[in-house]
Amino acid sequence: NAGVTQTPKFRILKIGQSMTLQCTQDMNHNYMYWYRQDPGMGLKLIYYSVGAGITDKGEVPNGYNVSRSTTEDFPLRLELAAPSQTSVYFCASSHGGQPQHFGDGTRLSIL
Amino acid sequence: TQLLEQSPQFLSIQEGENLTVYCNSSSVFSSLQWYRQEPGEGPVLLVTVVTGGEVKKLKRLTFQFGDARKDSSLHITAAQPGDTGLYLCAGEGVETSYDKVIFGPGTSLSVIP
Numbered sequence: 001n002a003g004v005t006q007t008p009k010f011r012i013l014k015i016g017q018s019m020t021l022q023c024t025q026d027m028n029h030n031y032m033y034w035y036r037q038d039p040g041m042g043l044k045l046i047y048y049s050v051g052a053g054i055t056d057k058g059e060v061p062n063g064y065n066v067s068r069s070t071t072e073d074f075p076l077r078l079e080l081a082a083p084s085q086t087s088v089y090f091c092a093s094s095h096g097g098q099p100q101h102f103g104d105g106t107r108l109s110i111l
Numbered sequence: 112t113q114l115l116e117q118s119p120q121f122l123s124i125q126e127g128e129n130l131t132v133y134c135n136s137s138s139v140f141s142s143l144q145w146y147r148q149e150p151g152e153g154p155v156l157l158v159t160v161v162t163g164g165e166v167k168k169l170k171r172l173t174f175q176f177g178d179a180r181k182d183s184s185l186h187i188t189a190a191q192p193g194d195t196g197l198y199l200c201a202g203e204g205v206e207t208s209y210d211k212v213i214f215g216p217g218t219s220l221s222v223i224p
Binding site: 004035040041042043044090092099100101102103104105 | 115120144151152153154155156159199201212214215216217
């Protein structure tokens with residue numbers, strides 16, 4: 001099993017550009033999450049999903065959108081990139097209430 | 112709003128020393144998880160504690176959940192360079208109706224050979 005796979009690993013965007021961060025998991029987990037990690041700030045929840053077709057906002061959802069059309073995939077969309085969105089983004093999955101499995105992250109810089 | 116604090120924020124010690132890091136909150140958690148994160152990688156789960164007062168051991172690491180389920184500690188005996196990393200605690204709240212964990216800011220540990 002590959003676990004949680006995130007692509008790309010690195011990306012540089014210009015202000016105002018858009019992009020989609022991809023996340024896929026092969027563990028048949030019903031719960032999936034997107035976090036951002038800034039230095040000294042821990043992990044902040046952006047969006048989460050408890051199953052295909054169901055998504056909900058986390059702590060810091062502004063500027064992001066998600067969709068969950070399948071159990072395996074949970075892409076994160078940035079529509080108008082802003083410098084404040086420079087961060088490391090982590091996708092995670094779990095069997096609800098069970099420990100979370102994380103991908104290796106996408107390092108995003110917006111210039 | 113449930114918040115988790117971790118202390119110390121940074122810790123640099125010599126190989127062979129012992130250390131303890133702390134995770135504290137004013138809120139009660141139904142369970143608490145500890146993760147270790149190495150540079151360029153995602154967090155990896157070390158342990159989950161569920162019962163107040165619970166102690167779990169993982170080789171040289173000892174985890175304790177406070178009696179009131181508001182705090183936790185991680186003690187490392189005879190630290191080794193391989194223990195270097197960011198240690199994150201994460202609490203699963205009792206106030207939420209869904210499975211969402213709240214992460215602390217982490218303790219960055221450096222073990223010098």
